[in-house]
Amino acid sequence: MSAAETLPGRPAVAETPRGAGPARPRPWGQIASQVFLIVASVLWLLPIAFALYVAVRPYSDTRKYGYVSMPHHITFQNFRDAWTQSDMLHFFWNSALITVPAVIIVLCLASGVAFVLTRVNLKINISLLILFTAGNLLPQQVIITPLYRIYLKIHLPHFLAGSGLMYNSIFGLVAINVAFQLGFCVFVLSNYMKSIPGEMYEAALVDGASLWTRFWRLTVPLCRPALAALATLLTTWIYNDFFWAITLMSSGDKRPVTSALANLQGQFVSNQNLIAAAAMIAAIPTLVVYVLLQKQFIAGLSLGSSKG
Amino acid sequence: MSSVSQVHTPAAEAGRSEKDRPARRRRHVRRMTNRDRIVVALLLGIPLLLDLAFVWFPAIGTVLLSFTKWNGVGSLHTHSCKPNMPSILNNGCVYGVQNYHQAATIYPEFWPAVRHNLIWLAVFVVIATPLGMLFAVVIDRGIRGSRMYQSILFLPVMLSLALVGIVWEFVYSQNYGLINTVIGRNGNSNAIDWLGNPHLNLWAVLVEATWRQAGYVMVLYLAGLKAVDPTLREAALMDGANAWQTFWRVIFPVMRPINIVIMVVTVIESLRAFDLVYITNKGINGLELLSVLVTSNIVGETQRVGFGSALGVVLLVISLVPISIFLYQTFRREESQ
Numbered sequence: 001m002s003a004a005e006t007l008p009g010r011p012a013v014a015e016t017p018r019g020a021g022p023a024r025p026r027p028w029g030q031i032a033s034q035v036f037l038i039v040a041s042v043l044w045l046l047p048i049a050f051a052l053y054v055a056v057r058p059y060s061d062t063r064k065y066g067y068v069s070m071p072h073h074i075t076f077q078n079f080r081d082a083w084t085q086s087d088m089l090h091f092f093w094n095s096a097l098i099t100v101p102a103v104i105i106v107l108c109l110a111s112g113v114a115f116v117l118t119r120v121n122l123k124i125n126i127s128l129l130i131l132f133t134a135g136n137l138l139p140q141q142v143i144i145t146p147l148y149r150i151y152l153k154i155h156l157p158h159f160l161a162g163s164g165l166m167y168n169s170i171f172g173l174v175a176i177n178v179a180f181q182l183g184f185c186v187f188v189l190s191n192y193m194k195s196i197p198g199e200m201y202e203a204a205l206v207d208g209a210s211l212w213t214r215f216w217r218l219t220v221p222l223c224r225p226a227l228a229a230l231a232t233l234l235t236t237w238i239y240n241d242f243f244w245a246i247t248l249m250s251s252g253d254k255r256p257v258t259s260a261l262a263n264l265q266g267q268f269v270s271n272q273n274l275i276a277a278a279a280m281i282a283a284i285p286t287l288v289v290y291v292l293l294q295k296q297f298i299a300g301l302s303l304g305s306s307k308g
Numbered sequence: 309m310s311s312v313s314q315v316h317t318p319a320a321e322a323g324r325s326e327k328d329r330p331a332r333r334r335r336h337v338r339r340m341t342n343r344d345r346i347v348v349a350l351l352l353g354i355p356l357l358l359d360l361a362f363v364w365f366p367a368i369g370t371v372l373l374s375f376t377k378w379n380g381v382g383s384l385h386t387h388s389c390k391p392n393m394p395s396i397l398n399n400g401c402v403y404g405v406q407n408y409h410q411a412a413t414i415y416p417e418f419w420p421a422v423r424h425n426l427i428w429l430a431v432f433v434v435i436a437t438p439l440g441m442l443f444a445v446v447i448d449r450g451i452r453g454s455r456m457y458q459s460i461l462f463l464p465v466m467l468s469l470a471l472v473g474i475v476w477e478f479v480y481s482q483n484y485g486l487i488n489t490v491i492g493r494n495g496n497s498n499a500i501d502w503l504g505n506p507h508l509n510l511w512a513v514l515v516e517a518t519w520r521q522a523g524y525v526m527v528l529y530l531a532g533l534k535a536v537d538p539t540l541r542e543a544a545l546m547d548g549a550n551a552w553q554t555f556w557r558v559i560f561p562v563m564r565p566i567n568i569v570i571m572v573v574t575v576i577e578s579l580r581a582f583d584l585v586y587i588t589n590k591g592i593n594g595l596e597l598l599s600v601l602v603t604s605n606i607v608g609e610t611q612r613v614g615f616g617s618a619l620g621v622v623l624l625v626i627s628l629v630p631i632s633i634f635l636y637q638t639f640r641r642e643e644s645q
Contacts (some may be wrong), residue, residue: 028400029551033446262470279471291465
C-alpha cells in the first residue's frame with residue numbers, strides 16, 4: 001500500500017518517455033511465459049479435441065482399439081445418428097423458445113429499472129439496486145424449494161402451458177430465468193447509464209421530452225453497446241442453464257438441449273461415441289457465439305465486474 | 309403494490325420543491341406529469357414484482373419452511389409437531405430447529421456434503437482462482453500470441469457445465485479413456501475408475517471445475533488489469549521494483565474492487581456447484597454436495613420440504629458472507645453521497 005501511495009509523487013515518473021509502455025520483459029521471462037501458456041493451451045484444448053476425436057470415430061473402432069489409437073475410420077455418421085435418434089432438433093427448438101424470449105424480456109425490464117434507478121430520484125434507489133443485485137448472487141438452491149412448490153401451485157391457461165401448471169412449462173422456465181438474471185442486468189445497466197452525461201437529459205427536458213421519451217428514445221439507444229454485450233452473455237448463460245430445467249421440468253421432452261444431455265447419456269449408454277457427437281452438436285450455438293461474439297461476451301463480463 | 313406508493317411520495321416532494329426554486333435543480337426529478345409517474349411505476353413495478361415473487365419470496369420461504377415438517381402434500385399450519393405421533397399425522401406442522409438438528413446428527417450425507425463443499429471452495433481459492441490470475445498476468449504482459457492464448461483458455465467458459473462433464477468423461481473413462489491409456493492402466497483389472505471411486509471422483513471433478521473456472525477468473529482479471537493506470541507500473545519499475553514486487557505491492561492493491569468481485573465469484577460458484585456432479589453421477593457416492601442434497605430432498609420421490617429448506621438455509625447463510633462484502637464494497641460510496 002505504502003509503495004502505491006508514494007510512487008506518483010516521485011520525479012522519476014515525469015522523465016519516463018511518453019508512450020513507451022511497460023518495460024519489455026527480459027528474454028528468459030518471455031520464453032518461460034510462452035512455454036507456460038503453450039502447455040496450458042494444450043491442456044485446455046485437449047479434452048475438447050479428444051471428445052471431438054471420439055465423436056468422429058465409429059463405435060466399432062473405439063471399442064476395439066480404445067479412444068487413444070490411430071483412426072481406422074473417420075465418419076460423421078455419429079453426428080447423423082445422434083441428431084436423428086435423439087430428436088435433437090426438438091430440444092434445440094425448446095432451447096430457442098426459452099432463450100430468445102427470456103433474453104429479450106430481461107433486457108427490456110432491466111433497462112427500465114436501471115433507467116428509473118439512475119435517472120429518477122427516488123429515496124430508495126440504492127436499496128432497490130442492492131435488492132436486485134443481491135438477488136442474482138444467491139445460489140439457485142437457496143430458492144429452489146419454495147419455488148418448486150410455487151410452480152406446482154400456479155395454474156396457467158392451456159395456451160401458455162400444456163401442463164396447465166407453471167411447473168413443467170416453457171413459460172415457467174422463461175419466468176425464472178428472467179427473474180434470476182434481472183439483478184445482474186440491472187446492476188450492469190445502471191452502472192452504464194450513470195456514465196451518460198446529465199446534460200443530455202437537460203437538453204431533452206428543454207425540448208419537452210417526456211420520461212418515456214427520455215428512456216426509450218434517448219437512454220436505450222445510448223446503451224446499445226452494453227445491451228449487445230449483455231445479450232451475448234445472457235444468451236449463453238440461459239442456453240447453458242442446467243439447474244432450472246432439471247428441477248422445474250419433469251419430463252424429458254420439454255427440456256432444453258443442455259439439460260436434455262442428461263437424458264441422452266442414459267439413452268446412448270451403450271454407445272459413448274454417440275454421446276460425444278450429441279455433446280458436440282449441443283455445443284455448436286455457444287461455439288458460434290465464441291467465434292463471432294467473443295468480444296461482446298468478454299465486454300459483458302467486464303462490465304459486470306468493474307464499476308463504471 | 310407498495311412500490312407504487314413509494315414511487316409517488318418522493319416524486320410529489322420533488323414537484324413541490326420545484327416551485328420553490330425553479331431554475332437551480334440539476335439531474336433531479338423535474339415536474340413529473342401523471343403520465344411520467346405511471347411510466348415510472350410500470351418500469352420499476354413490473355420487474356420489482358417479478359424479482360420479489362420469484363427470488364426474494366422463495367428466499368424468505370426457504371427460511372420459514374426450514375422450521376416446518378412438510379412432505380408437500382396437504383396444507384401448512386402453525387401448530388407445533390407432536391413428538392410421539394406417526395409422521396403421517398405430523399405434517400405441515402412447526403418443527404422448530406429439528407430439521408437442523410437432524411441434518412447435523414442423523415443425516416448421513418450432510419457432513420460429507422459440507423466437507424466436499426469446503427474442499428471445492430479450497431481448491432477454487434488455492435488453485436483455480438490463482439491459476440486464472442496467473443494466466444491474466446502473463447497474458448497482460450503482451451507477449452506474442454497473447455490473444456490466441458486468451459481465446460483458448462477462455463473456451464471452456466463458453467461451454468455449459470453439463471457439457472464439460474460429458475467432455476471429460478472421455479478423458480477419465482475407465483477402459484478406453486485418455487488418462488488410463490497414457491499411464492497404461494486401461495482395460496485390465498488395475499484400471500483406475502476416476503469417476504466411480506469415491507476417494508478419487510471429487511478430485512477428478514474438481515480438475516474439470518478448475519479447468520473452467522480458471523478461464524473465467526482470467527477474463528475478469530484481465531479486464532481489471534487493463535484498467536490499471538500504466539504509469540503506476542512504469543513508476544514502480546523506475547523505482548527498481550521487479551515484476552513480482554510491482555504486481556504484489558502496486559497492481560494488486562489498486563485492483564481491490566476486482567479482487568472482491570473475484571472473491572465473490574469464487575465463493576458463490578463453489579456453493580452453486582451442481583451441474584458437474586449431477587451429470588457425472590447425480591451427486592452420490594463421493595460427490596455429495598449441499599446443492600445436490602437440497603435438490604434431492606424436494607424433487608425426489610420422498611419430499612422433505614422442511615428438511616430440504618434447512619439445507620438451503622445453510623447455503624444461504626454461507627453465501628450471505630461474500631454477498632454482504634461485495635454489496636458493502638460496491639455501494640458504500642453511493643450510500644454516503
